[in-house]
Ligand code: SF4
């Protein structure tokens with residue numbers, strides 16, 4: 001708290017007093033009050049809202065005692081972590097030419113592969129870094145992903161065989177190159193598998209995801225999904241564009257019917273012109289997006305089986321249990337260069353794969369440079385130093401710590417600097433308000449993976465429906 005001012009902090013929202021911002025969450029009975037510095041929040045009956053601003057109200061009294069602790073927790077989450085994961089591009093090449101891909105087309109068409117030996121050597125170097133910075137017993141994560149990692153299947157499988165249980169492995173694939181042998185190899189080692197599917201039917205899917213000759217790939221992805229039915233560590237990413245935003249409810253129904261346990265509805269990243277061209281109208285998209293979330297909830301209620309929308313679940317977690325969330329996009333500074341790094345097929349290290357096409361964010365090379373030094377380069381500092389408090393209008397936004405103002409790569413590509421929000425401010429607003437409504441109605445668990453709260457601790461609990469877990 002600001003100790004340089006003489007204010008004793010007696011009053012809410014002035015001097016050294018706690019700050020509570022009321023937020024209309026669109027619920028008939030409840031409003032939220034949020035302290036945007038610490039991400040503390042409470043739900044308050046609409047007719048009791050004025051009482052909360054009294055210095056004697058239990059909420060302000062209790063919060064005043066805990067505010068410093070919450071601030072330290074938020075600072076630790078935002079500024080003290082070291083990378084414990086790496087997103088690996090084992091090849092620059094891809095067999096597809098999706099319209100919104102963030103990897104430049106010439107790289108995907110004619111790029112290089114990393115050899116098995118180089119991949120193992122680079123992961124050995126990263127493993128040495130992780131062993132110095134990650135708590136004992138914690139297994140760092142290695143995720144192979146885009147371009148299309150299975151274009152270099154030999155190196156990926158050699159690395160997974162070589163390191164075994166030393167890492168938690170994942171593969172994000174376009175799903176067209178998985179065969180029975182690959183599925184058996186990956187599932188027998190409990191490797192996380194993510195597929196990409198943007199639509200519930202072939203024609204719509206082909207508007208964005210297609211081969212270099214323009215052919216759709218729906219059927220081959222579907223064949224992969226069938227092979228993975230029943231596998232727990234499996235998810236599907238649907239990139240939301242202007243093409244498919246009106247079909248998100250259908251997509252959710254389709255994925256649920258196909259037994260997919262977890263999906264992501266990722267708004268298209270506008271880091272390359274192709275992505276920006278697919279950007280949907282945001283207000284319309286937010287409406288479709290919330291309908292899809294509601295449909296996922298109905299399906300759970302109807303069948304007893306969840307389809308978790310992981311990126312929304314992460315926002316829900318940022319509200320309910322900030323330290324349990326995945327530290328990737330919706331926190332500021334984001335996870336890029338801070339919680340993980342990206343390794344290119346040439347051994348170059350970027351803060352996040354979204355920067356792989358932006359050479360000015362190349363921090364160095366895993367074969368030549370020390371990871372510690374790479375993390376201190378200006379290329380990385382620009383990303384890891386981007387804070388939501390420095391961005392207009394985020395610095396005065398009550399939900400800024402549930403959103404994080406992603407994405408720095410997008411802000412850079414669209415505006416030439418980092419101090420702007422990314423492309424989807426309103427979508428975040430609406431997701432946070434929806435999450436608060438679901439919490440008010442006691443439905444939060446229905447949107448989260450089972451067991452999300454194992455080990456979570458309630459720090460402040462009021463009998464009115466307000467909480468901090
Ligand atoms: S916000 Fe952008 S740069 Fe940061 S982790 Fe997400 S995709 Fe990467």
Ligand code: SF4
Pocket residue numbers: 388393394397398399400401403404405406421422424425426428429
């Ligand atoms: S992008 Fe929008 S919702 Fe997110 S912190 Fe900034 S102003 Fe708030």
